Each structure stands twice: as structure tokens, then as C-alpha cells.
Amino acid sequence: MASLTNRVKVLEQQPLSFMERLYLPAIFKGMAITFSHIFKKKATIRYPEEKRPFSPVFRGLQVLNRDEEGRENCTACGLCAVACPAEAITMEGAERQKNEEHLYREEKYAAKYEINMLRCIFCGLCEEACPKDAIYLSETFAPSNFTRKSFIYSKDELLIPHPINDKEGYDAARVSRVEKLKK
Amino acid sequence: MEMLQVDMMLILEKLLLIGGIITFSLVIAMYTTYAERKVAAVMQDRVGPNRAGPFGLLQPLADGLKLFFKEEIIPLTSNKLLFVMGPALSMVTAMLTSAVIPWGSSIHIFGREVSLQIADVNIGILYVFGVVSLGVYGIMIGGWSSNNKFSLIAAVRGASQIISYELAMGLSLIALLMMTGSLSMKTIVEQQMSGGWGGFLGWNVLYQPLGFLIFLICVFAECNRTPFDLPEAENELNFGYHQEYSSMKLGFYLFAEYVNMFISSAVVSTLFFGGYDIPFVNEATLALSWGDNIVAMLGFVSLFSKIAFFLFLFMWVRWTIPRFRYDQLMDLGWKKLIPLALANMIITAIVILWFNK
Numbered sequence: 001m002a003s004l005t006n007r008v009k010v011l012e013q014q015p016l017s018f019m020e021r022l023y024l025p026a027i028f029k030g031m032a033i034t035f036s037h038i039f040k041k042k043a044t045i046r047y048p049e050e051k052r053p054f055s056p057v058f059r060g061l062q063v064l065n066r067d068e069e070g071r072e073n074c075t076a077c078g079l080c081a082v083a084c085p086a087e088a089i090t091m092e093g094a095e096r097q098k099n100e101e102h103l104y105r106e107e108k109y110a111a112k113y114e115i116n117m118l119r120c121i122f123c124g125l126c127e128e129a130c131p132k133d134a135i136y137l138s139e140t141f142a143p144s145n146f147t148r149k150s151f152i153y154s155k156d157e158l159l160i161p162h163p164i165n166d167k168e169g170y171d172a173a174r175v176s177r178v179e180k181l182k183k
Numbered sequence: 184m185e186m187l188q189v190d191m192m193l194i195l196e197k198l199l200l201i202g203g204i205i206t207f208s209l210v211i212a213m214y215t216t217y218a219e220r221k222v223a224a225v226m227q228d229r230v231g232p233n234r235a236g237p238f239g240l241l242q243p244l245a246d247g248l249k250l251f252f253k254e255e256i257i258p259l260t261s262n263k264l265l266f267v268m269g270p271a272l273s274m275v276t277a278m279l280t281s282a283v284i285p286w287g288s289s290i291h292i293f294g295r296e297v298s299l300q301i302a303d304v305n306i307g308i309l310y311v312f313g314v315v316s317l318g319v320y321g322i323m324i325g326g327w328s329s330n331n332k333f334s335l336i337a338a339v340r341g342a343s344q345i346i347s348y349e350l351a352m353g354l355s356l357i358a359l360l361m362m363t364g365s366l367s368m369k370t371i372v373e374q375q376m377s378g379g380w381g382g383f384l385g386w387n388v389l390y391q392p393l394g395f396l397i398f399l400i401c402v403f404a405e406c407n408r409t410p411f412d413l414p415e416a417e418n419e420l421n422f423g424y425h426q427e428y429s430s431m432k433l434g435f436y437l438f439a440e441y442v443n444m445f446i447s448s449a450v451v452s453t454l455f456f457g458g459y460d461i462p463f464v465n466e467a468t469l470a471l472s473w474g475d476n477i478v479a480m481l482g483f484v485s486l487f488s489k490i491a492f493f494l495f496l497f498m499w500v501r502w503t504i505p506r507f508r509y510d511q512l513m514d515l516g517w518k519k520l521i522p523l524a525l526a527n528m529i530i531t532a533i534v535i536l537w538f539n540k
Contacts, residue, residue: 027504034226034503044230 059137064158073134076110083129088119113155117142212441213243222498250434265328270435273321277442283307287483307368319345326424337423341414347516352401354524355394358531372458382460409501448493459486
């Protein structure tokens with residue numbers, strides 16, 4: 001039969017030679033291989049103590065952003081909720097009062113902002129949709145929990161730490177995808 | 184009255200020794216499971232258990248505790264008496280062999296000379312054979328009484344495997360016995376110790392390399408270790424003879440395997456590697472300067488390092504070689520090892536006759 005490709009290798013099956021039938025040389029060879037593996041580098045990453053670095057485009061939990069003075073960026077326009085393919089985002093808007101200028105950047109703000117992390121597929125479309133740079137995806141992922149309810153993240157959990165009151169927390173949260181992508 | 188006094192002391196001494204050796208082999212068996220997992224891990228480029236305690240050293244304790252807390256299930260259709268007897272038998276027979284192994288020369292405590300061997304019977308090797316072949320009953324009874332096809336097949340496999348390999352094992356030892364002229368383990372060790380280079384040249388493995396190889400292969404088969412682990416071939420028979428077992432009864436089976444490994448390693452080291460002989464060191468002259476007790480302890484350490492090597496060999500082979508097919512197993516046992524052992528026996532006999540003439 002003509003072969004279909006020229007890559008065909010014809011193997012001739014021969015009866016085992018005496019050395020092969022002894023098995024022992026092959027066994028010693030195999031044992032040398034397994035022994036050499038004792039000194040090889042281990043592939044394991046001991047998780048809680050060691051962590052793997054994420055890729056620069058890793059998409060983790062959402063963070064609600066503030067500006068330099070600590071005012072929330074979000075205006076509750078709802079574009080992120082519309083963009084969300086998993087319908088994980090709900091929000092309620094409210095109007096900013098006279099004495100609240102230091103809290104919210106614009107006249108309208110999100111009184112309630114919830115993301116259901118069980119529905120979220122971490123696609124990052126909310127980040128792309130946002131015109132105010134108010135939401136971005138961080139490098140952390142949702143920790144495990146016992147109740148479904150605890151996976152619905154409220155505004156308190158999503159907001160980035162205050163840049164003036166909690167400088168360290170803010171800086172830690174800023175070292176993230178947004179910063180890396182800017183580079 | 185005087186006689187009674189001495190006997191009481193002897194009984195006390197032996198009881199202490201028995202207790203010590205049983206505890207020792209159980210602890211060793213426990214940590215062999217840990218070592219097995221570690222060896223498996225490093226040979227597969229993994230880390231192995233490292234969560235329980237420093238370096239995972241408490242892992243065997245955690246495993247044992249887990250087994251104790253598991254529900255104990257005795258299948259309705261099983262033969263209850265035999266079902267309970269199976270693991271007990273395996274464990275007992277695994278431990279029994281340790282009685283005739285000389286764990287060291289004698290030590291002197293309170294003016295008494297205490298031999299580090301429970302019983303120096305003059306038919307030590309015969310005793311080992313007798314007890315080891317009883318071990319198959321544990322597997323056979325366990326598999327049979329489970330009333331389950333897989334277990335039964337596994338039990339039958341185990342029984343036929345052990346019977347086939349026992350023949351070659353016995354034959355390979357006969358050649359050894361023709362050289363030593365004694366069945367007592369202690370005498371065999373002492374003969375090896377009297378060789379040149381501090382005993383090293385007396386080691387039987389140098390005179391009986393083929394016999395040693397055959398014996399080692401048979402030991403692997405007797406312990407149901409890879410490549411001869413057909414009775415518990417997971418992917419063919421689910422779990423083999425201990426499929427229906429749960430809780431500590433399963434634990435006993437698993438544990439008995441490791442105790443068996445330990446004792447078999449001890450037997451191999453004793454028969455072929457000089458037992459408690461320290462190579463390149465003349466124990467008698469060392470004892471004059473350091474005292475008997477220290478030398479006896481060193482001898483025990485020497486024996487133990489030999490045992491540790493063989494335990495490692497067991498694991499090393501397990502994580503290297505795939506399992507034999509059943510017909511290949513029988514082929515190797517009956518058509519290769521037995522004729523080889525017979526040839527080895529005849530050659531040894533001719534050589535002995537030649538030199539004695």
C-alpha cells in the first residue's frame with residue numbers, strides 16, 4: 001500500500017534479544033532516570049506561602065476608584081451594568097447634596113453599587129465601558145466563602161481605600177492592572 | 184528458687200525486647216508510609232506531604248487518626264468472623280517474623296548478657312518461611328470473606344503468586360544454606376562477620392550474587408510490591424482483596440504491607456549483607472576499647488541503615504517499574520526464576536564439593 005505522506009516510519013518488530021529479555025538492564029536504566037529526578041527542580045508552588053505572579057493582563061476583583069482627593073469617581077451612569085454580559089452589576093444613583101462635595105466628584109453618585117461575584121465572569125467589559133475611570137479590575141480574586149450572600153460585594157467592599165486617610169492601602173490597591181497597562 | 188529467679192528475669196527481658204521490637208517496627212512502618220509518599224513525590228518532581236507538622240512529619244499520625252475515625256463497615260453478605268480475621272492475620276504474621284531476626288549482638292545490663300534477638304532458634308530460616316507463607320492467608324481470607332468478585336480474584340492472584348515465588352525463594356536460599364551450614368540467623372550473621380576487611384568480605388552477597396537477586400525479586404513478590412502488586416492492582420481490581428474493608432481494618436492491611444517490607448528488608452540484610460556487621464570495622468577489637476554495649480548499638484545502627492536502604496529500594500522500584508501482566512508474572516516465576524535458582528544451587532554444590540576435596 002502506498003503511504004499517504006512521506007513521514008511514515010516503518011518499524012520492524014523483532015523478537016527481543018537476550019539482553020532485552022533479561023529485563024534487568026532496562027530496569028536499571030529506568031531506576032537511574034527516577035533517581036535523577038530526585039535532584040530536579042520541583043514544579044510545586046507551596047500556595048499560601050508562595051504565590052505565582054499574575055500576568056499583567058490578569059483580571060480579578062473589581063475596584064471602585066477615587067480621585068486624588070479621595071472623591072468617588074462613579075456617577076451611577078449604568079454603562080457598566082449595561083455592558084456586563086453576566087448582568088452581575090446593580091446600582092442605584094443619588095444626587096449629591098450641598099455639603100457632600102468632598103465625597104463625590106460629580107453631581108450624581110452611586111448610593112448603592114453591588115457586584116455579584118458568583119455571576120461575574122471577569123471579562124473586564126465594565127472597565128472598558130466606564131467613561132469616568134471609576135471601575136477597574138484588580139489582581140486579587142474572590143476568597144472562598146460559605147454563603148452565597150457573601151459573594152454579593154457591596155460598595156464598601158469594592159471601594160478603593162481613601163488616598164489621604166489610608167495612603168498605604170490606596171497605594172497597594174493602585175499597584176495593579178491600571179498602572180501596568182499605562183506603562 | 185534460684186532457677187525461678189533467673190527465668191523470671193529472662194521472661195521480663197524477652198517481654199521488654201518483644202515490646203520494643205513491635206513498637207519499633209510499627210513506628211518504622213508508620214514512617215515508611217511517609218517516606219513512600221516523599222520518595223514518590225521527589226521522583227515525580229513534587230514536594231510531597233508538608234502540611235502536618237514540620238516537613239509533614241505528623242502526616243502518618245494524621246492518616247492513622249483518620250482511619251480510626253472512619254465508619255467501620257462489615258458487608259451484610261460477608262462471613263463476619265473471617266472478615267475480621269483477615270486483617271488481624273496479615274498483621275500478626277507480618278510481626279511474627281521479627282522474632283528470629285538478630286537485631287544486634289548482645290548488650291550487658293546489670294551484669295546480665297542480653298541478646299538482641301527474641302529467639303535464637305536453630306531453624307530460624309525455616310521459621311521465617313513458615314510464617315511468611317502464612318501471610319497469604321490474610322489476603323486469601325480477606326478476599327474470600329468479602330464475598331465480592333474483585334476481592335476474590337485478587338485473593339486468588341495473591342495466593343498463586345506467593346506460592347509460585349516461594350519456591351524460587353526457598354531454592355535460592357538452599358544454595359546459601361549449603362555454604363553456611365546453619366539455619367540459625369545468628370550463626371549466619373556471625374559467619375559473615377568473621378570474613379576479611381572487618382567482615383565485608385564475608386558477606387554472603389559476594390558469594391551468592393545470583394541467589395541474592397532471585398531472593399530479592401521473590402521478596403518483592405512476597406510483599407505484593409510493584410512490579411508484583413497484582414493482588415491490589417487498582418486499575419484492574421479496584422482495590423483488590425481489601426476493597427470491602429474500611430476504617431482500621433483497611434489500615435491494618437495497608438500497615439501490614441509496610442511492616443512486611445520492613446521485616447523483609449531486615450531478613451535480606453541479615454542473610455546477604457552481614458546483618459549487624461559493620462563493614463570495614465573489626466567489632467571484637469572495637470569492643471575492647473569502646474565497650475560491648477556501644478558496639479552493639481553501632482551494630483544495630485549498621486543493620487538499620489542496611490534496612491533503610493532496602494526500604495528505599497522497595498520504593499525506588501515501585502515508582503519506576505510498571506506492573507507485570509499476570510501471565511508474565513507466572514512465566515517469570517516458574518520458567519525463569521525456578522530454573523535459575525536450581526542452576527545456582529547445583530553450581531554452588533559443585534563449587535563446595537570442589538573446594539572440600
